[in-house]
Structures are given as structure tokens and as C-alpha cells.
Amino acid sequence: MVIHCHLALFGTLLMYSGLTSGDEPPNVLLIIADDLGIGDVGCFGNDTIRTPNLDRLATEGAKLTHHLAAASICTPSRAALMTGRYPIRIGMAPKNIFRVNFFLSSASGLPPNEITIGEIAKEKGYRTGLIDRRSGKQGFDYFYGLPLTNLRDFGDECENVIRAKLPFIDNLLLAVLLGGVMFVYFLKKAQMVGRFGAITLLSLFASPVILVYAIMYGMPYWNGAVMRNLDVVEQPIDLTRFTEMMVAEGKRFIRTRSESDQPFLLVMSLVQVHTALHAADPFKGKSRHGSYGDEVEEMDWSIGQLLDELDTLGLAKNTFVYFTSDNGGHVEEKGIHGDRQGGWNGIYRGGKGQGGMDGGIRVPTLIRWPGVVKAGSVIDVPTSHLDVLPTVAGVIEGKPPTDRVIDGVDILPLLKAGHHYLPSPPHHFLVHYCCDDIHSARYTPGNGSDVYKVHFATPKWDVGTEGCGLFCDCYGNAITQHDPPLMFNIARDPSERSPISPKTETYRVMLQEIEKLLKQHRRSLVPVDSEFNRLKLVPRPWLQPCCNFPTCSCRDSKRSGLK
Template sequence: MLLLARTIGLVFVTLVACRSLSAEDIHPPNVIVVLCDNLGYGDVGCFGSKRHRTPYLDQMAAEGMKFTDLYAASGVCTPSRAALLTGCYPPRVNLHVSDTGGAVLQPVSPKGLAPEEITIAELLKTKGYATTIIGKWHLGDQLPLLPTRQGFDSFYGIPYSDDMTPRPGKPWPDLPLMRDEVVVDAPVDLNDATKLYTEEAIRFITANRERPFFLYLPQAMPGSTRAPYASEAFRGQSQNGPWGDSIEELDWSMSEILKTLKQLKLDQQTLVVWTSDNGAPRRNPVQGSNLPLKGWGYTTAEGGMRVPTIAWWPGTVPAGTECHELASLMDLYPTIAKLAGAKLPGDRTIDGKDITPLLTGQPNAKSPHDAFFYYMFDQLQAVRSGPWKLYLPLDQVKGGWQDDKKAFAKVRLFNLVTDLQETTDVAQQNPEIVQRMLTFAAAAHADLGDDQNPGPGRRSAGHVPSPTPRVLP
């Protein structure tokens, strides 16, 4: 047993020693990625919550690895999901902004993930994987842009956010529940969404237990509505209203999936990654928590983009461990491809990096990233490298949810190992670090640019000329 001490809080974590694993040691695993919606960094017990009961996620962390410094590529959901599935920063795949200039795609949008992009699902299809998405898509609701056209054998869920329902000024269709490319219910009652998605996931796992499979489970909860949904068994049972109810049901959902894997003796053949698309948004009264991080979802503060992440794979991911190295949801793309033996596309830039050494607990494994970039819309607002986070000086700050736009008037530098709340600006004391970080930012801007001057590294989004609503046939 090894003892790992982290500077923050002087917390000691017991590590299970494991031998260094190479790609040749690992048989192609089944892969399950569970992506919660708007769930905060501090919303579950193993990441510090005292309000929500999450015993099964806590046990999952005890049996696997917690990633404490892993980031979504955006503080909002459409760009975050696009980045996860393509391994690219949102501006690279042109899903950093909607067709109307908003942060996320709206119903009946002509825009979506380009069919020319190669998703994780499409990579895994080349290796004989069964693939499905169960839950929230939000990367285009038009037929050519649906997940069934992006490498997924099947789709069961909603095409966009739970709060995108008809109301004054928004003549949207009733929120649809879809199976593959057909609406099967509208308006859908999301109270049973977590329960139904879990049952559907178990059916998929069971049906494909004899072959490799990829299950992408983007849960709808706790979601974007101010009164999240939960089934009758969980409604009113938590200490934190509907928000807590939905989280405790998500905990139950994960327990049912892990139990199924163990019963089918698939646990040692399956990598499970549980995470969130971005941080909890600011609400009044407060619902979610991003503590001990600063800030809220929909921002480039740590609380907006650093997401709670657990990796579980008995016998391969060392139990009871924590990884404090910089990583990103974009890294799932090349990591899963490597584990499956799938070849990455050679005709395009992939921003994610293989984090297999981190995932498997290889001794002295380090982050493969020299820098990580925090985008809001097309605007690069901050850079992280090692323990350092630099906020760039901006005349006008994009994103209506930022706490203090005036603070962006100058360069600010924070040490995220000693200052998680980003309270002490140490830019003046560290001019060499500031300059190095500015060099990283200049390179990113030269590659991706902004909407006024798009860089050469950008690719086109998908576009449907005459969009139609998804409605019951």
C-alpha cells in the first residue's frame, strides 16, 4: 500500500499498489459513460457533500478512482457534450455557440454536430462494439443530426434540455421522448426519467453481454429546471428539496447498473466513468453545490468547469485512489479508443490526450496536457497549466453568468493547489509564469481564433436548411 498526501487540506489517501499496465495487457473493455446534467462538484458525498446521501457513488469511488482535477471543456451543456464525444474543444467543432448566438442549441435549430465528425461511438463501431445513447443528446434535433446518424445503434431519450418546453415567446414543440428517430411520447413526464433510463440501460447491458458494448448515459437530472424531477420513491426524501431528491435517485441508478455488471460477471471487463457536463448553476435559493471550488456553472470559474469524476474498472483501475493530475472529458475520446484498439482519425486535430497511465495508476504518471483552455462562447477567458490558472485581460467579457466581469480588466494568476477559491492573485509575484501562460493562450488563439477572426483549426458544424420539429407521428 502506498500513502499519497495532497497539499490541499493535508488529506491523505490510501492507494492500492498496482503494476504498470500497457495497452497489450488490457483486453478491449465494455465502456459506460454516465454524464449527469448540471450536477455540482460538491453535490455527492465522496466529493464533500453533507446534504445528499450518495452511498453507492461513495462506494463506487472506494472501489475505483476519483479524478479531482478533471474538466469539462465548457461550463454549459451543448459545447461540453460535443467536446466529450469528439475529443475537441467546442470552437474546433463549431458548437461553442448556437445558430441564434446563444450558449446552447434550442429546439428546431438548423445547427448540430456535423455528420463529418467522428464520435467515440463511431470509433468503437470499427471494433465491433454495440453502441447506444440513453438520455439527453442536445447536439441537434434534426434527423441528419440525431445520434443514430453519429455512430449510435439506438437512442432512447430527449433530444435537448428538460427546460426547453413551450411557453410565451418560445413556440417550441412539447418536450419529446424519442426512440431512435421517432417520437414515442410528448410531452414527456420526466419524473420517471432516471428510472426509465436505468431500466433501459440494464436491458442494453444484458442484451449485449456477449459482445463489447458502449453505453453513453447522459442523465437528464438534476437538470435545468428549477424544480428537478424524481420518481415517487425518491420525491421528498432528501434534505435538499427536488435537487437533492434527483441526486439521490441518480445514486440509486448507478448502484443498479454496477449491480447488473457484477451479476453478469462483466465488472472486470467494463470501464465505467461517472461525471457531469458542467457545474451546478447559481440559484436563489441555492440548490446545488460546487464547493470547495469557486463559482457556478455557466462560467469559467473552477466551479463552472471542474467536474466530479469517478472511474471504476475492478482489476484495472486501482481501488481507493485519487488522481490530482489535470485531465479533461475530452481525454475520454483517445483513451477509450486506445483501450478498444481503435485508430484515431489522422485527418483532423483531436485535443484530448490519452490518460491511460493516469487511469491505471501507473507510477509517477503525469498529466499529458501542457495547458488547458477555458472557453466561454468563442472567447478564451482562462488557461491552466500545472497548478496555475491565469485569467486573461478582457475588455468585454462574454457570458452573462460571470460573477465579476470587472475582475477581467487585468491579468490574474492563481495557484489552484493552495487556493481553490481563487482568492489570492499572485500575478505580480510570478511574471515568468504569467508570460508562459500568455504564450499558451496566444497559440490557442492562433489556432481557433474567435468568431470575428476564426482560426485555421476550426471545422464546420452540421446544418439542416429547413428544420422541422420533433413531434408525435
């Protein structure tokens, strides 16, 4: 382990061990929202969006106010949550502008030699399920969902994710095509090429244009495949009532616990609130925040359905429930009509994709385990997605892998104490990457009151905003390098408005400690192949899932069973 807990933490763990000895093994339910801002949830301060079920979790369990995503964007963040390891260690910290996997048929993914939560649970005899919008079956018995992601292309407003990122794409493609036609025309006019040569050259100019348009307008077919285990059951995805389908699949999986002696680990990875927004009819137009607010409220309803199922089956008291978001709200996200379709990150600056900005990595997190996690407790010490694997391993009395660096720690002692006043914080030091570059780091001295954060680089926001068009990049002219680094005491200044002067003794001492720990972190890194290598990201036709070839069109028969 990179982080060594104080011996007293071990003593606390021993003191609490045996709480469930002799009882049935606890079940585990992990719920991961997509792009949900910490300011979107009632118990985290929102009084205009209704989230009664999440608020209920906060009342019955612990609210983690300083829980951090291991990356500010979904793919590396989720990989870190599943493995307990920084994305840089597992090939999930890209070296270029491509920070997510765009194609279902690419070769990019979590390396098969990485150990996931599912594999640890299976070793303890658990039935494991993944109701997901990204991932493979690495350690999971059952899978249902979107193997890639929910894209705005899947919605009903003719939106396109490529055009949103590159609004000039149509003009560029038209210029390429017209330029090619003119070029060939003049060559033909000058009798420098014959008919066959002219046709060949025109094909060369037209082919990339046709390919780009095929990718743009084929997204619902290339990427919108819903799978149950290894079978494509719906293509392209119909988002109508898809949330209900995911809830039905989750409840069906939970019911297997009451029908067998096998405990379960279920990861419910929700499609909300990533665009395309697709709230079902009972939720449309019901919130005060347009289609985005409708989505949050439907997401909360879906969580309530799962919690009610646990209650109905008498499993609530023996189920460890964890809720989080994969990263912060996407503050730049807008619909084709200019309406805001991204989340609110409360008092925290920046948002999704912005390296070390807390708006992109401080995520709403709740944990409930009746009789073990203190009800109504608030944990404000830094914790991380990295802690999920070792903590779940502690819950089920499993063992995290010992043949590799695990960056997370078991935070059960912290949850049982119900506050952060332990002999040592779970994390003295955490780093925050943007792609494969460290943009910031935070240091907790352990005095129970201070957390220092430094920024080595920050995004160049558009004037008057805390965003960068559609998305902030990590390198070059897109960022501002800080020398000396910016420093804040975020325990006292969480909005990072008042930097500590580099002339102060506090600045000097804290920066010295952070730089020492940063060197230790870098020395612990072992080079690995990047999963975001351009060659791995290129779609491979032979890997493309397709039902009813060649139409690649089908509908999930189980939809008819929805009530």
C-alpha cells in the first residue's frame, strides 16, 4: 500500500471486527451516477431539486463532503474506482486529447491483468452483477447495459457529440470536398490526369468525408447497443423508459439474494445525468431546472426503487450501500436550444474534465450500513473513489491484491467513528491528474482542521465563466502554468478564492512537504501501455456488436414486461 495507516486505525478495525460474525455475509450495492454535480443533491445544499431518496441515505448513513474522484472524467475515474489504483498506473491516463473511448468496437479498455472489486467479491463466494453504462465483465457474473456510454446522439433532438465538440466540422468537410473537386477539375483541364485518374483522386478526397459522416450519423448504431451478458438485446438504444429497464434488472438481481444463500455485490452504474437527457413522461417538466432537473429527480426515483426492494426483501440492514458520481457536473453542457444540460457544483470551482478543480472531482457521496456506519454522520476529511475497493474488501472480509500498489485505503474505521477525528487521516496526500500530467495535489497534515491544496496548472476559462467552450483540455495554450504554485487551505477556503501568499512560512513548509510526497508518488509509478493510444481507439469492424446482421436492429423483449 502507498498509504500506511496509523497502528491505532488497525486497533480500531480490530475493535469493530466481529460486528457481523456469525451473521450472513453482508451484501454490497454500489450506485454510480454520471456527471452529477455535488450541488445537485438536496442533502448537499440544493433546495430546488427534489432528491428525497438520496436525502434518506444521508439521514440513515454517512454523508462524505470531501469525497474525490480519481479523475475529472468518466473512463479513468471509473477504472480507478473499480481497481483502487490511480488511472496513471493502469493505462487510463491518456497522453493526448482523447480522454474517453468513443467507439464500442475499439480495443481500448481496462487491462485484463487488473483486479476489480468483482473479482475480490467472487473469491469470497459472492454473486456479482454489473448494471452498467460502461465496462466489461471483469469479475462479474452478470452484465446488463450500455458497454460504452450514453451519448447525446442517442436522444430525440438530432444532436451530435462530434458536431458539439467541432461545430465547424460541416464547413471543414465541405471545404475538403469542394477543394478536391476543384483540384481534380484543374488537373483534368490541364490534361495532367485522365478519366480514371480523376475518378481515383475524387475518391481519395471523398472517402474521408464519407467516413466522418458515417461515423457521425451512425453513432446510435455503432455505440448504442444494449447488452445482456454477451448478447446484444437492443440496437440502437431506445432511451424511452431505459431507466425503468435498468431498475428492473437491478431489482431482479437483488431478488436472487432472497432465493439463495449467496450474497451479492451489485454495481448499478446509472446513465443519468449524462446527455442525452431522457427523463420518462412522469418526470418531464416536473422540476424547476428544466430537462436536467427532471433527470436528477428520475435518477433519485430509481435509487428509491432499489432501496425499497432491499426493504421489501428484508435485506436493508445487512447491505452496504455506497452512492457517488463518477465526476463533477459538466458546467459547459448545453442543448441545441442553448438550455443548460449540465450539473451544478455548488461552491466548488470548475467542473468535469478540469484536472484538479474541485468542481470536477469533489463528488456527492453517501454510505449506509445500518448498525455499522453511524446514522446522520458527516465525514469532511478527504476520501476518494480509490478507497472503494479496499473498503468493500473490508466489508466482505476479502483481500485486496498485494502484488501491486493500491492507492486507496479501507475507510471503514472512519465510517464507524462517524467523524474525522482519528489519530491519522485516511489520506495525507492525494494527486489530481489531467490526462497524464499532475495539475494539483492536496495535503492533510492530520491536525483535524486543515487541508492544503496546490495548483501547478489550471484551465484557461472563457471570460466570465468557469468553463472552456464544450470542454477544457489539459495541455499547451489551454492551461495556465503556476510558478510558484497556487496554494489554498481548502478546509477554510473551499471555494479557493484566497490564495496563501508564497512569502508566508505556512506556504513554504506545506509546499516542501507536498513536493517531497510528490517525488515519492512519481518514484512509485511503473510505465504501462496507454489504453488511449490512437491505434487502440480506432474502431475495428470485426469487434462491432450487431444483432440481426446486417440491419443491426432489435428491441429488448423484456421491455414488454415493464409495469
